[in-house]
């Protein structure tokens with residue numbers, strides 16, 4: 236008798252788990268509340284799907300117990316996922332920095348190939364089917380996998396259901412917070428730079444102490460800041476806000492300069508071209524909207540001529556512009572959520588609940604969140620795989 240397996244959620248972890256369970260001769264039903272599976276895969280990586288990363292370490296993941304991921308990423312890491320993907324024709328392109336994408340460069344090929352492969356292996360996918368009664372499911376199946384994802388991006392299926400299911404069995408939930416998310420700034424001057432994208436260095440300050448510095452794109456918006464550098468600091472910023480810390484960012488718009496070099500450049504230019512106003516000097520270095528905002532912040536006029544004292548103030552503003560962070564842009568806009576089902580109550584080798592036999596949790600519903608760079612999918616694949624490995628192992632021992 237083949238084992239009957241119910242998977243709640245047809246996203247990354249649920250689909251991979253369904254495939255591995257079907258390969259292990261289980262009869263698998265996937266229940267997906269959306270009209271189609273894998274909506275987050277479809278939008279991921281700006282439509283390209285940063286599917287995994289060649290360099291997976293426990294340091295790339297956060298949670299109350301980040302070492303929880305060790306067995307998963309060692310058991311089903313980059314190499315194993317690459318082989319798995321190529322077994323159904325999905326070939327990866329891995330960049331020098333370790334980030335991997337489908338060779339097609341299209342996330343829809345990932346969603347489509349995974350779903351087709353699962354279906355061809357006999358997995359029954361029930362779309363438009365929202366599971367409400369997890370206990371009833373457990374009565375009717377030999378194993379139930381909660382692969383419901385997190386509460387990030389509700390328009391793509393993000394919801395609290397997985398946490399509620401876990402609570403029914405006495406699991407603790409680590410408070411969730413948005414991650415890989417844009418930040419709101421209190422300064423109205425920042426909002427005036429809306430639409431400007433620049434390359435710079437962002438330092439996160441928690442309670443006035445330097446936390447991390449990231450170099451990358453910074454995009455000013457009408458609520459605050461976005462861009463890769465901001466997403467990369469957002470997990471720590473969001474966690475700090477959750478803990479009621481004072482959170483600021485300091486932006487360095489010209490990281491290749493130091494204060495001395497920049498103020499000397501400005502003052503020398505002003506001496507050699509005395510007709511140039513401060514704004515004219517600044518737009519040779521930074522975007523116009525940012526230059527105008529700097530002038531407003533320093534409370535000087537656009538036509539002011541620069542002397543040594545002013546050149547130092549201007550340089551300091553460009554290299555160390557501090558903004559208070561008031562909030563994140565929220566779960567709806569977050570790529571992922573931190574927090575979730577407490578991993579101390581889950582077996583890290585099997586992902587089975589330590590509170591309820593035959594109940595498994597995989598993917599983002601757990602209190603594990605990865606860095607940007609394919610780490611969140613990497614954990615979804617690996618955790619889905621380990622659930623299936625345990626279920627199919629039990630299944631074959633039951634048959635024999």
Ligand SMILES: Cc1cc2nc3c(=O)[nH]c(=O)nc-3n(C[C@H](O)[C@H](O)[C@H](O)COP(=O)(O)OP(=O)(O)OC[C@H]3O[C@@H](n4cnc5c(N)ncnc54)[C@H](O)[C@@H]3O)c2cc1C
Pocket residue numbers: 243244245246247248249266267268269272273274275276278279280281284285286287364365366367382383384385387388391392393394396397569570571597598599600608609610611612613615
């Ligand atoms: C815009 C965006 C871009 C991203 N880009 C990347 C990227 O490039 N690389 C990366 O590594 N990660 C990326 N991520 C994160 C990644 O998508 C998730 O970490 C990953 O999908 C988590 O997989 P999962 O299986 O745990 O959950 P999901 O993929 O979210 O799947 C969970 C599924 O469960 C369904 N569900 C929930 N509750 C129920 C219920 N009661 N009944 C039935 N179905 C239910 C949901 O509808 C959903 O389809 C991105 C996320 C977003 C939002």
